[in-house]
Amino acid sequence: MRPAPLSPQMTVALPVLGAASILVAWQYLLPLLGVPAYIVPTPMAIFGVFQKNFSLLIDNLRPTLIEALAGFVIGNLAAVLLAVLFVHSRVLQAAYFPIVLFFNTIPILALSPIIILIFGLGMTPKIVIAAVICFFPTLVNMIRGLDSASDNEHELFRVLSATRSEIFWSLRLPRALPMLFSSLRIASATAVIGAIVGEWIGSDKGLGALIIQATFNYQSDRLYAAIVLSSSLSIALFCLVVLIERRVIKY
């Protein structure tokens, strides 16, 4: 027999309790086990960094946020536009989609130095890397989404003598939205990864640079604080996407 579902209070309370139990164990158990603080600092120590070095963290969050957001917008926009082009021209799709797929197999870490060589050391290469990393999943999902209307749906529009643009706006695009949003949700995390990877390779600003510096200086509390901040950034972007998705997709 399937267990009875949890009450609404419990579905909220249990994850909170679960997280709290891990934090408590981390705070008190790890030092007891003899794990040195320069490898794993306690949660309180990490929290202390947020108090002591708040302005340092925020100063480094800002460029990463801008890069991730700009990369997210540019990469996804480019992917959506190219997907629209591809589904309307089978010739273009047949000619260029395999090449796009091939580029997708190049690891972003291998591609990043080239991008930095081309665009220099400013914010631009980080935005480009974040954009590239968002681009492929959205392109593939958007093509599939735009093609996901059923034969009957296409026939329905044909019987009504709908034009290509009417079919696009009234059928293909709304059909594609659920798949677009599922890749946007993924992209919300990968855009932040892209920005940070870019900062690793050549930057003195941003969460990525902070992570590298803190690692080399054995400032592990600062390193962990930077990690917490980058994951919070991803979560915030993710929540933003989900919020928009709920307003757009009501069925």
Added chain:
Amino acid sequence: MPDAIEARQLDVGYGGRQAAVKVLAGLDLTVAAGSFLSILGPSGCGKSTLLRVVADLLDPLGGTISVLGETPHAVRSRRDVGFVFQDSTLLPWRTVRDNVRLPLGVGQRSLTRKIEDRSAELLELMGLGSFGERLPHQLSGGQRQRVAIARALLGEPKLLLMDEPFGALDEITRDRLNDELLALWRRTGTTVLFVTHSIAEAAYLGERVIVLAANPGRVVKDLDMRPFKQEGNRCKREDPAIVAAMADLRTALERAS
């Protein structure tokens, strides 16, 4: 008044003129305007294909077909055909009302006559007056199919093509929708081509029933049901004459399969 459909030596197939797999071969069919024709046949006999040729969704390979005295293309461009699919094909992101109003929003450029927004009236007629603001997933299968019929009727088509519209519904709902459809047909005078797998449904609805055989599709039985029915295509399902006609159709269908 021209016949609703006049097909002569109609060949329809896939894969181009030369290497074609023929779905319909040498089909001759005349359907009087305003009549209700049921089309029965085994899977793959080209029942749906025939509807698609009439609706200008598919070009024939050979032969001629005229719809309401014109080409299928002209008739489609004027929006004189309505099509109802087996799955209701409602757009899940649109409310019931907006689904019914779809013909107002698309395909207007090629349209010469003006279509009025009769969505409220049609929803009322289909017993969905209070469901206008619902989304399709909030409706039952029968209700969704009613919405699809309302949408097909919005442009007041002279020809209503129905491709197994009630095939996925339970029997009670199906019987009820059969009666509603007949009532609609009597009111509007629309010609109906109704494809079905069900002998009982074909016999109950049709003024005339044709049976198609497969490989390649052709008419193997053409039964005028009017002698078995009363004025206005009315009958009782269990009427002995209807039951006898159904047995006749069954024999033809078995031979065709």
